[in-house]
Amino acid sequence: MNELQAILAQPGIAWLALAAVLAIVELIVPGIFLVFIAAGAAATGLIALVLPLPVFVEIGIFAVASSVAVAVGRRWYVDRPVPSSDPLLNDRIARLIGQTVTVSHPIIAGEGRVRVGDGEWPARGLDAPTGARVRIVGQRDGSLDVEPVIS
Structure with missing residues (x-):
């Protein structure tokens, strides 16, 4: 030693x-x-x-x-960024864009909540009643931007 x-x-x-x-x-x-x-x-x-x-x-x-x-x-x-097979891996909100979700609290005056998986997110968009189907098109300040799904 x-x-x-x-x-x-x-x-x-x-x-x-x-x-x-x-x-x-x-x-x-x-x-x-x-x-x-x-x-x-x-x-x-x-x-x-x-x-x-x-x-x-x-x-x-x-x-x-x-x-x-x-x-x-x-x-x-x-x-020299390291290429990834899943570039949105750590960007949960970006992964949500394009998904169709259900309005859980009515969107009134442009604000409400939507159910995403087993959770809820604040949402902004055109007025929509509870249960309406909307598509996530973006996000701002932790709130999802949604638009009505036309069937």
Whole structure:
């Protein structure tokens, strides 16, 4: 154990070990951007291996390197989005557009409620009585825009 403590006492090795741990955690729990923080720790570790620096300088390098890595990573994902077989996966309201639903509380003066699945949503549209069938055509401010279904 003394050998491990001696190795980890070297700041560069300690930063690289931290980078490895962060990268492993990112593999176990993907999607939390630890890979970019790991890159900052790795950069700090490589610099600390070459240059003997005070701890506060190493922490500053880590902060800057991590921030740069996060900024570059975000830009990368914006420029190269990951294609999805279901682009509306996390956009529940967009998935509702086009569905026919039932008015649960009459739409009066443009406002009412509709039953969607086992829940109810506020709705806006032309006046419609309870039980009328309407089609979801859009959304605004958490309310569904509906239009009458013509049979």
